Amino acid sequence: MSGKGDCYDNAVMESFFGTLKNEWVHHQQYQSRYQARSDIFKYIEGFYNTVRLHSSLGYMSPNEFEAKYHDNP
Incomplete structure (x- = not known):
């Protein structure tokens, strides 16, 4: 622990x-x-957590990643 x-x-x-x-x-x-x-709330909930591309998700948006996950369990 640091x-x-x-x-x-x-x-x-x-x-x-x-x-x-x-x-x-x-x-x-x-x-x-x-x-x-x-x-800032609108930015986080309306963009960052839904449509912004995230490198940790393979440059997909959280919405795309979730849809792909549910399509291929």
């Missing part, structure tokens, strides 16, 4: 937040914290 403050302790989340910032947050201007939370 120690406190070790970046490898949370590498998956660090990668996700880096992607979120580079692909979305740095291109937006929010007037309130509520607006930011709402917009």
Whole structure:
């Protein structure tokens, strides 16, 4: 187990937040914290978790990967 403050302790989340910032947050201007939370939620649920291509899924979207999985159990 890695120690406190070790970046490898949370590498998956660090990668996700880096992607979120580079692909979305740095291109937006929010007037309130509520607006930011709402917009980021829409990005994650409406794009990242559904249609964005993921290298860990063989460059398929999560929707495509799930459909392929259910077609070939």
